[in-house]
Every structure is written in C-alpha cells, then in structure tokens.
Amino acid sequence: MSDPKNIGRMSRRSVIWMAGAGTLIATIAPGLFKTEPAYAGEAISNITPDAALKKLMRGNQRYIDQKRTFPDQSRSRISEVAKGQHPFATILACSDSRVTPEIIFDQGLGDLFDIRVAGNFLDDGVLGNMEYAALELGVPLLVILGHERCGAVKAALDGKPVPGHIGTLVTAIKPAVDATKGQPGDAWDNAVRANVKMNVNKLKSASPILAEAVKAGKLKVVGGRYDLDSGKVEIIA
Structure with missing residues (x-):
C-alpha cells in the first residue's frame, strides 16, 4: 500500500x-x-500564447533600443523562483554564445525555459524538454530561434568532413541546406531560415503532445531569426 x-x-x-x-x-x-x-497542461503563468509572444518581443525591442529593464533579477525574485518555476516561453536556441535568450529578450530568472543546441534542431531529447515545459509547466509559447551566420548551419552548407560527434549536427541540418539549393539570395542565410521553418513544421508530426496543445489553443509555436548585427528577432514561421 x-x-x-x-x-x-x-x-x-x-x-x-x-x-x-x-x-x-x-x-x-x-x-x-x-x-x-x-x-x-495549464497556463500557470496566466498569460495567453499571443500575450506571451508580445511580451517576448517587447523585451527584444528594449534590448535593441538599449532600454533594458532587467526584470525578475532581484533578491526577492531569487526567493520566489526557488519555490517553483512558471516560465511564460520555451526557447529552443542555438548554443552560440552570442544568442542568450534572457539577454536578447530582456527577461529574468524563471521567465524562460531554455533549450540550447548548436543549430537549434529537434531530436528526442529536445522534444522531451519541450513536452515537459508544455505539459507539466503549462508554458504557452514555444519559439525555435535560429540566428544569422550560424556556424552549425555553415558546416552543413560546406559539406566537408567534420570530427567526432559534430557530424550529428551536420546530419540534422543538412535537409534544410538541401531544400535551399539553387534559391536566389545568400545561401547561408537561406539555410538558416529554412532550418528554423523545417523544425517548426517537424513538430506537427514529431510530437502529438505538442500538436494537441496547439490544437487546444494552449500553445503557440513560432520560428524566429536573430540578427547578430542589429540584435533584432524576426518572426519567420
């Protein structure tokens, strides 16, 4: 018993x-x-998916304008989130040191559920993290965030042999590179954008849990591209 x-x-x-x-x-x-x-999943943060996206993008605009408010970083916030987390957005971002979600979106402790992997692509581990955030934490927004001049995408674009387990990154990103061959414009940036869109679309079939959350109106999934030069996040999917 x-x-x-x-x-x-x-x-x-x-x-x-x-x-x-x-x-x-x-x-x-x-x-x-x-x-x-x-x-x-319940929206524990009491914010709708659309409102969560607006909140995130307002933070990015503060970052661009250099008018950051550095929210949720006080001593009282440390004590508050020690008792439990209620993030309002899940961010799958590249591991690149220049793309730190809390900084570029001007957010603080407990605001974002971060998942980071070079090339911001989906695998079973990443999907498990996303499902946990949506189902157990009730996070209403999921952003797959690529960025300008991504090194992992460039490795897949170059198509040269790479050492060790780096090849797993290249293999995951290669379908996006192949899909953009022959397209006008910058091949590197085309592949960055295609990689984001490919993974947003992949969610529809890869995770019934997330698909059900979207269908129920509890979760919004978007794809974004971060511009290294301007600091701006552009929603592209």
Missing part, C-alpha cells in the same frame, strides 16, 4: 494505478474525475 503522505507530493493531474488491486488513487482537486484531453 502506498504511503498516503506521498500522495500530496503528486501534481494535481497525477494518477496512480495500484498494481494488482486496480485501484485508482488521485489527488483531491476541483473536477477530480473529469475526463481530460491528451494535453492537460
């Missing part, structure tokens, strides 16, 4: 089927026995 003390530690959506007995134990909460959809 499970210790009743442990039940209080479960999330309000959590349920446990007791082995053998088939007994359903659930936390006491309003609407306890209501049937829930596959996606049950």
